[in-house]
Amino acid sequence: MQLEQINIQINNESIIHSIDLKINSGEIFVLMGPSGSGKTTLLKGIAGLLPFTSGKQTWENGTGTTGLVFQEPRLFPHLTVLENISFGLKVRGIPAKERKKAAREFLKNLQLDGLEKRYPHQLSGGQQQRVSLGRALILNPDLLLLDEPFASLDTTLRQDLIEWLYDLQRKLSFSILWVTHYLDEALSVADRIGIILEGRLQQIGTPSKIFQNPDSEKIAQFLSLPNRFxxxxxxxxxxxxxxxxxxxxxxxxxxxxxxxxxxxxxxxxxxxxxxxxxxxxxxxxxxxxxxxxxxxxxxxxxxxxxxxxxxxxxxxxxxxxxxxxxxxxxxxxxx
Ligand SMILES: Nc1ncnc2c1ncn2[C@@H]1O[C@H](COP(=O)(O)OP(=O)(O)OP(=O)(O)O)[C@@H](O)[C@H]1O
Missing domain, CATH: 2.40.50.140 (Nucleic acid-binding proteins)
Known part of the structure; x- marks a missing residue:
């Protein structure tokens, strides 16, 4: 997926400025930036939930699909775990038996065994978030958009899910645009990292390039690198x-x-x-x-x-x- 000169304004205020970004197929691109720098706004734009004020979004094969997982789970409260995960397949007209089978597969991987009949209010925050992930993944999006999806989980579960998602991504080769503020998370998965400050994409590079060669003092400061004088x-x-x-x-x-x-x-x-x-x-x-x-x-x-x-x-x-x-x-x- 490619973005060219993307601008997003909300209420006449410019939030995203002239962003050029190409996410290669099969790549995990990690987007990092301080709170309020425009990460969620950019993700929503790419997912089609917010209009671009100007600029162009194109896909390698003409068209492409996205799946977005937000910071906080957004599940249908009146649907069970299994129904939530398989919802997108129902919309696509996949028969009940088939979509249940597919959803059960994800339940196991997401460590949600035994919870398929529960409703969202009967789950912990972390469990709800994993259901959101399953709901997005089951549709096989070309580009998975992750907005700090694991921020609310405890360290062990976070690491398990990162590893599982990483392995799944390497196997199926979909692309991920992954927003995180955890350095360890970024370094363990990123093919490339992009740093966004005040709505502008400031530097793109491999993790080692970004950490050993930050383009500006502002980036070094954002990364909390020592030895700035x-x-x-x-x-x-x-x-x-x-x-x-x-x-x-x-x-x-x-x-x-x-x-x-x-x-x-x-x-x-x-x-x-x-x-x-x-x-x-x-x-x-x-x-x-x-x-x-x-x-x-x-x-x-x-x-x-x-x-x-x-x-x-x-x-x-x-x-x-x-x-x-x-x-x-x-x-x-x-x-
Ligand atoms: N609906 C809205 N109306 C007005 N301003 C908005 C709206 N949504 C976002 N903004 C503004 O756009 C800027 C970027 O917000 P955004 O949520 O994209 O940042 P972020 O980098 O995702 O932050 P965080 O890490 O805290 O989630 C902020 O200044 C925010 O106040």
Whole structure:
């Protein structure tokens, strides 16, 4: 499915601005953005529940179908679980026996065994949400639109369902546009991630591209990436000796690119090199990580995170150490 220059206005207010987006067939595209950035509005537009003010939506094969699962379950209160799940098949004229068989298949996968005769008010929020998912999936949509569908579920159930849905998607190769604010959820399923801020799609890329190469300070901030600093801080570290372009105001460096060195900073010994430089710091936190240690330090007024792999001696809190900053790894942003 492809969107070209999509705009959506509600009550004369522009909510979605000039969005271009292509979702490839068989792809899981995760859309992330702060509350109020327009994620639900865009999903509703794609599902045909809200009109586009301008722009074009096209499908690879001419036409396509969508299935939308909202944040909160929206079930028919007077229908049982089984009837809710199979409702779309009834509308399509599929015989009762056949649609019940199909719905029962989903009940098992959605861990809803034994609940088929219940009505929505007799289910927990999480169970209702799984019924909503079944109701959308049973119609085999070309593009499944998920608006934080698992937000209300406990962690174990959330992970089980993510895994089940992921496996099902890989098997059947439908596409998913998946809105989530859970980083772990995004990273475990996304082929690509899109970041939307204030109704504009700001960056699209693979998870590693987005997290290692955020296009702007705003994106790095939204992703809560550590090691974002101001030009003033940079000036303080290097006593104003290392200038950056006047148009660049904010810097960011990945914790994997900083290096820790034991021993206190000594200006006479710490020779400034062409491509890297040492700055003095004090260890504030030491946490084991999968690869080694994640170490937080205070360098001037700035807290920095450094990931180490195979540090020979684990530094202790309050220890004075040095951080090596490789200039080429710093990302500078104008704002
Ligand atoms: N029916 C409406 N009438 C007026 N404004 C609306 C309407 N629906 C959404 N908006 C506005 O559009 C903007 C985007 O809302 P939307 O629900 O799409 O954001 P979201 O990114 O999905 O947020 P959240 O993560 O909180 O669900 C918000 O400023 C919201 O107030």
């Amino acid at each position: 101001s030009k003033e801080q940079w000036s303080n570290w290097f006593q104003g000796e290392l200038n950056v372009l006047p148009t660049l105001n904010r810097g960011w460096i990945d914790p994997n690119h900083l290096q820790l060195f034991a021993g206190e900073y000594n200006q006479d010994e710490d020779i400034r090199e062409e491509f890297t430089c040492m700055i003095p710091a004090i260890v504030t936190k030491v946490r084991p990580s999968r690869e080694g240690y994640s170490i937080s330090v205070l360098a001037g007024n700035q807290s920095l995170d450094v990931n180490t792999t195979g540090w020979k001696r684990v530094p202790t809190v309050k220890e004075k150490i040095r951080i090596r900053v490789p200039f080429a790894q710093i990302h500078w942003y104008s704002e």
